[in-house]
Amino acid sequence: MGTGYNKRKKQAKMMQEELAKMQDKMKNLEVAGSAGNGLVEVTLNGDNEVIKVRIKPDCVDPEDVEGLEDLIKAACNDAQEKLKKESPMDLSNMMGGMPGGGMPGMPGLGGLGGF
Secondary structure, three states: OOHHHHHHHHHHHHHHHHHHHHHHHHHHOEEEEEEOOOOEEEEEEOOOOEEEEEEOHHHOOOOOHHHHHHHHHHHHHHHHHHHHHHOOOOHHHHHOOOHHHOOOOOOOOOOHHHO
């Protein structure tokens, strides 16, 4: 096993460490999306889970439940777009110019290219 193998092994270890750092950042990431000029606000964590929903009483109309549902959906979509923009989990950049996007011969990295 030559220096090429050792170099790839070292790269793999560095990528694993970087991935672990990104995963830690994602655990603490929170983004809020809103709709209806702030009538509805949805907060997501880095795992794309809804952790908070805030609805201003002004928009609660028993005669227009569908309108409220649309606001909630729009706020969720807004939060998801923000999460994509703020996410440090950009694996395409991390994989750089590696063929196939991953390192199939390296332990623990064989499937990374498939994210």
